[in-house]
Amino acid sequence: MSDDQKPNAADKHAHGAPWRNFYGRTKGKHLKQSQQRYLAEDLAALSPGAVDWDVNPDRAPLDLNALFGDRDVWLEIGFGGGEHLVHQAAQNPDVGIIGAEPYINGVAMLLGKIRAVGGDNIAVHPGDARDLMDVLPAQSISRAFLLYPDPWPKARHHRRRFVTQEHLEPLAQVLKPGAIFRVATDIPDYVRQTLEEVPKAGFEWLAEGPGDWREPWGDWISTRYEQKALREDRTPHYLTFRRI
Numbered sequence: 001m002s003d004d005q006k007p008n009a010a011d012k013h014a015h016g017a018p019w020r021n022f023y024g025r026t027k028g029k030h031l032k033q034s035q036q037r038y039l040a041e042d043l044a045a046l047s048p049g050a051v052d053w054d055v056n057p058d059r060a061p062l063d064l065n066a067l068f069g070d071r072d073v074w075l076e077i078g079f080g081g082g083e084h085l086v087h088q089a090a091q092n093p094d095v096g097i098i099g100a101e102p103y104i105n106g107v108a109m110l111l112g113k114i115r116a117v118g119g120d121n122i123a124v125h126p127g128d129a130r131d132l133m134d135v136l137p138a139q140s141i142s143r144a145f146l147l148y149p150d151p152w153p154k155a156r157h158h159r160r161r162f163v164t165q166e167h168l169e170p171l172a173q174v175l176k177p178g179a180i181f182r183v184a185t186d187i188p189d190y191v192r193q194t195l196e197e198v199p200k201a202g203f204e205w206l207a208e209g210p211g212d213w214r215e216p217w218g219d220w221i222s223t224r225y226e227q228k229a230l231r232e233d234r235t236p237h238y239l240t241f242r243r244i
Contacts, residue, residue, distance in 0.1 A: 035108035042111045046124045048098070051132050061137040067123055068096025072142040075174075076100070077129045077162065078149055080225055082110025087221040088145075089122050095142075096121045100129035129162075133170040141174050144181045148225035151187040163194045168201035175243040182217065183239040186229035191237050203241035213237050 031039070048067060050056040064073050072095050079085045079099040089097050099122065101107050107126045114122060125132045152160045162168075163183070175181065181203060183194050191213075195205065207213050216222070216238050226236055 031105060031108055035105070035112065038108050038111035038115065039104070042115070043107065043124065043126065046111070046114070046122065048123050048125065048132075048135075050135055051125050051127070053131070056135060059134050062135045064096070064137065064140055067098075068121060071096040071121065073098065073140060074143040074145070075132075075136075075141045076145040076147070077171075078102075078146065079110060080106050080148065080223060082106065082113050084145070084147055084221055084223050085110065085122065086113045086117055086119075088219070089119050090117060091219060093119070093121060096123065098123045098125060098132065098136075100125040100127070100132045102127050130167065130170060133174055136174040138173055139176045142176055142179050144171060144175060144179065146182070147184045147223060148229070149183075149185065149190070151185070151190050153187070153189070158189075158193060161190065161193060163190070163197045165197065165201060168197060172201045172203070172243060177243055179243040181241040181243065183241070184216075184226070184236060185239075186226070186234035186236050188237075191239065194239055198239075198241050202244050204244055206240045206242055213239055 048062050050060060050062050067073075074088070074092075074095055074097045076085045076088075076097060076099045079101045080103075082099065082101075085097055085099045089095075099110065101110070101124075104126060107124060110124065146162055149162045150160075152158060171181070181198070183198070185191060185194070199205065214235075214237070216236070217240070220238075222230075229236060
């Protein structure tokens with residue numbers, strides 16, 4: 001296919017969704033039988049259906065009150081295996097947390113953790129976070145997390161990183177003024193790009209000294225991705241921004 005034949009952002013699928021390139025895995029080699037059961041039995045009840053283009057082609061805003069009542073709502077973008085999301089939900093029962101994750105194996109892992117610990121304050125979007133941000137009401141999210149995102153280490157792939165304006169501008173639109181945005185990464189060049197791009201989208205970096213990016217947050221739980229980084233002698237960075 002030639003470049004002028006390739007779909008662009010204005011192109012539509014049959015159900016009305018704009019064309020969006022998606023990079024990365026959506027499924028691993030296999031799912032355990034238990035994980036298949038979690039997906040079959042639990043996912044539909046935890047998913048905000050209005051994110052689905054077939055269900056909501058007009059992109060009417062999600063009814064967050066129907067999901068979580070009058071709780072504040074937080075968002076985790078790419079929750080991996082779900083350990084941080086479940087931890088935050090357990091520590092903050094007065095908050096509703098939506099997790100977006102396209103990797104279905106990770107979704108299944110999260111569902112298993114939810115079965116183990118319970119809780120009624122988690123919603124799961126098993127797909128592209130951009131589709132979720134399409135339908136989140138403006139200025140509705142009080143806190144967002146981007147924890148050990150795919151680093152896309154090759155220079156030609158840096159545009160695929162989440163910390164580009166394609167992702168950050170929609171995120172800024174759904175965050176309340178004063179909302180906190182946390183980013184954790186062990187990749188120095190990801191830190192560089194984050195510090196360059198996030199402020200352009202309407203955020204301020206809250207660091208006052210080295211400890212503010214070298215030491216984890218007080219309510220932090222180390223994830224499996226962080227443990228892998230530490231085993232491989234990579235240094236975690238903890239960046240905190242506030243929506244202006």
